[in-house]
Amino acid sequence: MCDTVIPRSLYRYGLVGIGSNLVVYCVFVVLIWGAVPPVWAAAICYVFGLGISYLANRRWSFESTAGHRSDLVRFLLAYGVGFVATLGFIFVLTQFLRPEVAQFLNIGLTAAVIYSCLRLFGFGKAKF
16 A cells, blocks of 8 residues: 555665664764764764665665666765765754754755665666
């Protein structure tokens, strides 16, 4: 029933994202409390979350039938766009909000950008 309104990949992507981002958010808060600048903390967390996301989304969210070589290129391209987006979002948001609040919003905004790119680039499909 969920697939008729929301694609299963989006639903699963959301669940993977919630779980991994809870962990990554906690790491972000610890880093900024440790005097790491917010943009650097976001960058560190982004890379950490990248590994978790690739493995979980490739296997479960998108049920990939493609080889790692094909998927990894598409994934890294989508996350490259997301990386630029996340740094831009955190830079702008921290001008108006505390870093902890800004990063919370940043997670949702960046997730939407990345999911859109994954679908656009054909992540998880054997042929592009």
